Amino acid sequence: MNFQQLRIVHETVRRNFNLTEVAAALFTSQSGVSKHIKDLEDELGLELFVRKGKRLLGLTEPGEELAVVVDRMLMDARNIKGIAAQFSNKDHGQLTIATTHTQARYALPRVVTRFKQAYPKVHLVLHQASPNEIATMLQDGRADIGIATETLAEISDCVSFGFYGWHHSVIVPAGHPLEGVTPLTLEAIAEHPLITYHQGFTGRTRIDETFADAGLAPDIVMSALDADVIKAYVELGLGIGIVASMAFDPERDRNLSMLPSDHLFGENLARIAVRKGHFLRGFAYRFIELCSPALGESVVRAALRPETEREAVF
Incomplete structure (x- = not known):
């Protein structure tokens, strides 16, 4: 048993049992990966992977147990290097x-x-x-x-x-009619096309839940990974934006207005x-x-x- 075999087991699980990707990640050949797996299984006297022909489909029961230990061993090996570096090059x-x-x-x-x-x-x-x-x-x-x-x-x-903790805020082009809506409401926001974050980013789930809880289905016409892109398209007039409050800079974003929205969207952490x-x-x-x-x-x-x-x- 050697560390290369352990790395291959770990990487095989991480790469969804795609040996081509495993070989590329470890800078070796696919045949070399297969041989290391077979050698380890022969040494242990166990089948670690479920197979269909030459394809690996998943882990066997002993394979699942071993994968946990392999993960821990590789982490401990990294930790040993870290401890040595801590004392030699603080x-x-x-x-x-x-x-x-x-x-x-x-x-x-x-x-x-x-x-x-x-x-x-x-x-x-x-x-x-x-x-x-x-x-x-x-x-x-x-x-x-x-x-x-x-x-x-x-x-x-x-x-x-x-x-x-942080909140979302609504941003609009300067002079937009929503600037005169006080206090701002979800109903007023939902009347306009929205631009905000992609699903899974920067509190998007909370935004969706807030509208859903109010029985509203806003028209989200565009989503982006970051606030700079959202602000650019709001400035072009393609919709109003919902971004993290910290992303608004009054000096840089002079063509936009940020509307107080803390009362509408809950705090994110x-x-x-x-x-x-x-x-x-x-x-x-x-x-x-x-x-x-x-x-x-x-x-x-x-x-x-x-x-x-x-x-x-x-």
Whole structure:
């Protein structure tokens, strides 16, 4: 048994049993992948995968048990390297943050600036992704920290912490009739074509639920991943927008107006998540603390202890 075999098992599960993708991800041949799997099964005396001809369809019962152990072993191997680096190069290394466009663009610049001032020799990677992709990156060990509003509180093998609360706001072209509607109502908004976020991004679910609870079905004519695109098309007059309030800049967005909407849409909570068992370098704890001073290293460590069963704290 060797680590390449373990990596292949892990990657095979992650790639939905597509050996072509596994081979590409591990820079080897498909025949080499198949041989490693067969050698491991022969050594263990077990069939780990359900097969149909040469295709792999899923895991057998022992394969499911082994996949959990493989995942843990690979994480421990990464942790060993992290521990060594922590003591040999305390202020050097790489920190990978998986986050959404909204967080990277509007919430993190000040945090990143302060972090780079404190750790100039740490290579910071901001990987922009969907909430589901962020969850997968945390689980696979490809990200040290995940930041998003959706999904993170629901991952069983991660711990998430509240980062900050935020609201949606309605934006309209300057001079739009809705500027004169006080107080703004959902009914008034629903009379106009809407432009807002894609499903699964930046609180879109809450927007949909708010209208549905009021018995309204607004005409969402366009959706986008980020507020800058939404604002551009609102400015062109294609509809009114619903964006995260923090995305509106009065200086930059002079041709738009933001309408008070906190009373219409509930508060959203951006979260910071880390995987249980994943070794965090000292500078990773510092990054989290820069995001929220209440999340000092001792607080995060306590939540990550194996005996801690909470998936989310305050």
